[in-house]
Every structure is written in structure tokens, then in C-alpha cells.
Amino acid sequence: MLSSSACVGQNRIGAGEIKDTYQKLCSSCHGKQLQGGSGSSLIDDEWKFGSSDAEIANVIRDGAIKLGMPAWKNALSDKEIRAMVIFIREQKSISQKAVVEQMLAPQKGIYNAAGEKFTLEVLTEGNDIFWSLAFMPDQSLLITQRNGNLLHYKGNKLQQIKGTPKVWRHGQGGLLEVYLHPQYSRNGWVYLSYSETKDGNSGMTAVSRGRIKDGKWVDEQKIFTSAKSLHTGAGTHFGSRFVFADGYLYFAIGDRGRKHQAQDLSKPNGKIHRIHDDGRIPSDNPFINKRNAIPSIWSYGHRNPQGLDLDPNTGLLWETEHGPRGGDEVNLIEKGKNYGWPEITYGMNYSGTPITEHTHKPGMEQPKHYWVPSIAVAGIDFYEGKAFKNWQGKLLVSGLASQELHLLDIKNKQVVSDTIVLKNAGRVRDVATGPDGNIYLLLNRSSSKLARLVPVN
Ligand code: HEC
Incomplete structure (x- = not known):
């Protein structure tokens, strides 16, 4: 001894x-x-x-x-x-930080990573956090600002869409995700997620859809909301991202700083939800017959999901979520499964004290990839453009605290490589493939930027 x-x-x-x-x-x-x-x-x-x-x-x-x-x-x-x-x-x-930084630093403005050479162009700036972006059919862009503004970027100008839902501007809350209905050209629906409050003291993530006409938000319908008794006062972990698959809308809500509620099916937080495009509950959702369960729940045990996308080649649903200190995750989301937070995690508390020794438990899913230390994962996108040939079909993952953009190669449901392709350009909040094949980023620093990566031939 x-x-x-x-x-x-x-x-x-x-x-x-x-x-x-x-x-x-x-x-x-x-x-x-x-x-x-x-x-x-x-x-x-x-x-x-x-x-x-x-x-x-x-x-x-x-x-x-x-x-x-x-x-x-x-x-x-x-x-x-x-x-x-x-x-x-x-x-x-x-x-190793200095070595990685030096390796990824641009030479005469040209970046070189993962088999591609490219430049970083800043298109526009804003004074509050740019959170999410979505392309319109005419290649203009919608951008959410966390302070509640929905912005339209068109012809190098940013214009605010008037009349969008009132948001609860509290901590990490505000106006969050924006997404177009897959049949947008036919029906005009735009989806927003945001933190809402009923009394100014507590709140939860809500989802609305509406149309944009002449620079105004009209025809609004709230399609997901929670009873006031389910709201919390915490300023953290609102989620949220959207993806449409097979006609359903999937969206995420973080644990709202109440970690044990991620395991509680009677609470909406710490879950990925699945609803019809008009808010109705699909009859084949996994917990629809379970007493007291929120019927929109698709999967649970999530801490703070900040990325959601479908793999265009397989149709599988992938998610990224913020772990605590260490333990940011990439998950393959499947019906009814439990992703383990806070019973299992690869991280510890921000204070440097332990949470648990358990990284595995029966009945709980393992992440497909995780980061220790955390990169503070945010938005993700499977790269579907033609401009970056070596990146096709791979998953772009943004990182906030790390100020990184990662490129993950996924084969047979496994993450087989993880390469940093951009570092120190700002906190990367969201990433999207543009219709032109360039890669569009939202960067948060003292100001927020809309930027894009453009290949150099
Ligand atoms: C009295 C000296 C001593 C102390 C104190 C000590 N270690 Fe070690 N540790 C060693 C030696 C010697 C080895 C054997 C292998 C080697 O390092 O050459 C080793 C090996 C290790 C290894 C395995 C390294 C490998 O190559 O696989 C780890 C991990 C480790 N120590 C962690 C710790 C941690 C954590 C603590 C404190 C809780 C600690 N050690 C305290 C002397 C020490």
C-alpha cells in the first residue's frame, strides 16, 4: 500500500x-x-x-x-x-496549440488544409451574434441574430424582416435557428426557433413558422411550445437546430441547465423532437403511448445539441452536442434512443471537478466521435458542393471556443477521420454549403461576420 x-x-x-x-x-x-x-x-x-x-x-x-x-x-x-x-x-x-496554429495559418492569404487551397472572404458584419443561416432559392440568405432580428442578406445589404416573434433575450437564448421548408418554393414556409417566456422569469425553446412578404413576417403559426410549468429560469442550453427528413421536422432543445431532466421523458429539454411540418405529432413517434411523456420526443439524454444534419448519401441523422469540459459529441440519432447525459459523459465540470467515471452504460448510446478537450461544437453541414472536391460528402463541424472548423469523414456509420481545416478566424457558429459550392460561415467575435471559403485553383 x-x-x-x-x-x-x-x-x-x-x-x-x-x-x-x-x-x-x-x-x-x-x-x-x-x-x-x-x-x-x-x-x-x-x-x-x-x-x-x-x-x-x-x-x-x-x-x-x-x-x-x-x-x-x-x-x-x-x-x-x-x-x-x-x-x-x-x-x-x-x-500542441502553437504547432496546429502555425500549420493552419494562411500563407499570403491562402489557406491550405485537407487537400484544398482556399481564401476566406468576409461578406458582411453585424453587431449582435449571428446564429444561423439559410439560403433562399434566389441565393440570398436569411440570418438570425440572437437579439431577435431576422436579417435578409441580399445584394450585399442586410435588411431586417419586421414582425418576427418576440424572443426572450436571456443568457444563451434569443432568436436561434432559421430553416426553409423543403418545398419552400411552393409553400413559402420559413421556420424559426427561439427562447420564449410567459412571465419574463423562465422560458423554453419554441418553434414558429411564417412567411416573408415584402420584408415582413406574416402568417405566423406557433408549432411547438411548452406549458409554463415546464419552463426554467436558466440562461443556458436552449439547443437548437432543425432538419427536415421524410416530411418531418426534427429539432433539438438543450437540457436548459437542468441536467437530470435530460433523462426525464415528461420534460421537453435535453431532447430531440420530431413533428409534422405544421406541428402535429406523428403517430409513430416512440413515446406517444408512454404516460406523461412529451409526445414529440424522438431521442433523449442530450446536453446541448447545436448541430443537426442529414447525410445526403445515407439519409441518416447526425447531431453534434456540447459536452461539459471535455466530451463534446457527434451522435447518430435513432428513434427512441437514450444518449446518456448526464449518466455517462466523456467530460467533467467546467470547474475541473469530476461529474462521473462512467463513459458507458447499458441502454445508452455511445457518441460516434468526441472531443477532449471540447471544441464547443456548433452547426454542422454535410458538404454537398462541387467546389471543394476533396471534401465532398464529408461533415463540416464548427467550433466556438476552439475557433475551428473541422472536417469529418464518416464511413459505415463511423467517424474515420477528423481534420481541422480552419483555425482562429473567429468563433464558428454555423456552417452551410452555398448553392455556388463555397462554404459559408457565421463567425462570432467582437462583431459577427458572414464569411465564405472560396477555393483557389
Ligand atoms: C514517484 C513518481 C511518480 C509519481 C508521484 C506519479 N508517477 Fe506516474 N509514472 C511514474 C513512472 C516511473 C511511470 C512509469 C513509466 C515511465 O514513465 O517511464 C509512470 C507512468 C505513468 C503513466 C503511464 C504513462 C505511459 O507511458 O503509459 C501515467 C498515465 C501516469 N504515470 C500518471 C500519473 C498520475 C496521474 C500521477 C498522479 C496521480 C502520477 N502518475 C504520479 C512515476 C510517478
Whole structure:
């Protein structure tokens, strides 16, 4: 038994921030920056005992006594060991940041990544957060601003559409997603999601559709709303994105800062929902006959979904969601399934304290891909244009805190590669393939920008 831990009760050493625990217990051998000392470097990506999270956790738990690595199982709980693994992964990423930045920096304004050369053009700017964008048939664009404004970008001008729904401008809430009905040219329906409140103190994500005529929002119909008793006062995790598939509208609501409600089918938050385009509930939704369940629920156990798209080649529904600190996820969404938040996660609390040691549980889906550290995933889009030949069919994933755009290759329902293609241009909120094949981005910094990536031949 290890003497340094024998006298200390379970949870005492590891309580509090994991970085302090590391400095106290580990830095004397592995270095203050994890660079190594009498123990090996923990950030050089060389792993004597295996590189998976589970193998690293095992060495920390059971030690490698003969080599001089103590066992920590009496000093650290499993969830603290899990947090330590997350901390080690974060530190490695931080140590590589400069290298990645240099690799992705443009040369004379030309970026070069994943087999494509391109420029970044800024088209227009706004003073409040640009949240979502949607192309109109005439190639003009609708852009939501979180402060509640729906903007029309046409002929290099931004014009506000008057009369859109009143939003609850609270924390991460406001006007969120905008999406056109797949038969927009025939029916003119535009869909919006936003945070609504009934008393000014609490709220929930709602969905409305309407038409735009002469610069005005008309014919509005609210197609999803929640009873006031289901609202929460939190300013976080409203979701939300839309996608249409087989005539149904799918949309996401985040857990609204009430993480255990993500597992509760009588609550709308922490769920992906499925409704008809006019708000009616499809008769084959999975929980339609379950007592007290919200009938629009399609899947549950989600933290804060911020990306939703259909793979045009397979018709499968993919989602990205914000994990906590570590544990941003890419999920393949299927009917009635439980995605595990907060029972399982690859992340820990923002404060650096553990949430759980569980990354797997029976009956709960595994993400197809996850990021530790988190990149703060936002909007996604399967690239369907012709301009970026090497990116066709791949999934573009935007990242806020990381200021990154990723390109994921998905084969046979698995993410087989993840490449960063843009870094440090701003917080990437949303991404969409334009009708011209260029890649359109919403970037948030001190101001918000509509920008596009244009290939250089
Ligand atoms: C007394 C010195 C010492 C302390 C304290 C110590 N380690 Fe180690 N650790 C080692 C040695 C020695 C090895 C064996 C392999 C090597 O690094 O050459 C090792 C191996 C490891 C490995 C496996 C590395 C690999 O290549 O697979 C991990 C992970 C690890 N330690 C994490 C920790 C953590 C986390 C702590 C604090 C809770 C800690 N160690 C505290 C000495 C130490």
C-alpha cells in the first residue's frame, strides 16, 4: 500500500480542482507542465501502457509499481481518475496549440488544409451574434441574430424582416435557428426557433413558422411550445437546430441547465423532437403511448445539441452536442434512443471537478466521435458542393471556443477521420454549403461576420 495515500481518506486528496490534485500528487515525477521527469512525459503521445482512456486510467489506478509509478486507487476515486485522464488530454492539446496554429495559418492569404487551397472572404458584419443561416432559392440568405432580428442578406445589404416573434433575450437564448421548408418554393414556409417566456422569469425553446412578404413576417403559426410549468429560469442550453427528413421536422432543445431532466421523458429539454411540418405529432413517434411523456420526443439524454444534419448519401441523422469540459459529441440519432447525459459523459465540470467515471452504460448510446478537450461544437453541414472536391460528402463541424472548423469523414456509420481545416478566424457558429459550392460561415467575435471559403485553383 502506498504510504502517501494510506493516511488520507477516500476523496480527500482528489477533492476540488483536478489541476491542483495533479500538482500535489503527480508533478514531482511527471513535471509541472506534464513534460516528464523521473516519470515519463504525459503530453508526448507515447504511451507505454496503452493510449486509450481506459488504459491510462488503469495505470493511474493500479500503478506500475516495479517501474516506480505508484497506485492511486486509495487516494483517488474512479471519477477523480476519470477527471485526471481528461486533464492529461487537455494539457496535451494545449501543448500542441502553437504547432496546429502555425500549420493552419494562411500563407499570403491562402489557406491550405485537407487537400484544398482556399481564401476566406468576409461578406458582411453585424453587431449582435449571428446564429444561423439559410439560403433562399434566389441565393440570398436569411440570418438570425440572437437579439431577435431576422436579417435578409441580399445584394450585399442586410435588411431586417419586421414582425418576427418576440424572443426572450436571456443568457444563451434569443432568436436561434432559421430553416426553409423543403418545398419552400411552393409553400413559402420559413421556420424559426427561439427562447420564449410567459412571465419574463423562465422560458423554453419554441418553434414558429411564417412567411416573408415584402420584408415582413406574416402568417405566423406557433408549432411547438411548452406549458409554463415546464419552463426554467436558466440562461443556458436552449439547443437548437432543425432538419427536415421524410416530411418531418426534427429539432433539438438543450437540457436548459437542468441536467437530470435530460433523462426525464415528461420534460421537453435535453431532447430531440420530431413533428409534422405544421406541428402535429406523428403517430409513430416512440413515446406517444408512454404516460406523461412529451409526445414529440424522438431521442433523449442530450446536453446541448447545436448541430443537426442529414447525410445526403445515407439519409441518416447526425447531431453534434456540447459536452461539459471535455466530451463534446457527434451522435447518430435513432428513434427512441437514450444518449446518456448526464449518466455517462466523456467530460467533467467546467470547474475541473469530476461529474462521473462512467463513459458507458447499458441502454445508452455511445457518441460516434468526441472531443477532449471540447471544441464547443456548433452547426454542422454535410458538404454537398462541387467546389471543394476533396471534401465532398464529408461533415463540416464548427467550433466556438476552439475557433475551428473541422472536417469529418464518416464511413459505415463511423467517424474515420477528423481534420481541422480552419483555425482562429473567429468563433464558428454555423456552417452551410452555398448553392455556388463555397462554404459559408457565421463567425462570432467582437462583431459577427458572414464569411465564405472560396477555393483557389
Ligand atoms: C514517484 C513518481 C511518480 C509519481 C508521484 C506519479 N508517477 Fe506516474 N509514472 C511514474 C513512472 C516511473 C511511470 C512509469 C513509466 C515511465 O514513465 O517511464 C509512470 C507512468 C505513468 C503513466 C503511464 C504513462 C505511459 O507511458 O503509459 C501515467 C498515465 C501516469 N504515470 C500518471 C500519473 C498520475 C496521474 C500521477 C498522479 C496521480 C502520477 N502518475 C504520479 C512515476 C510517478
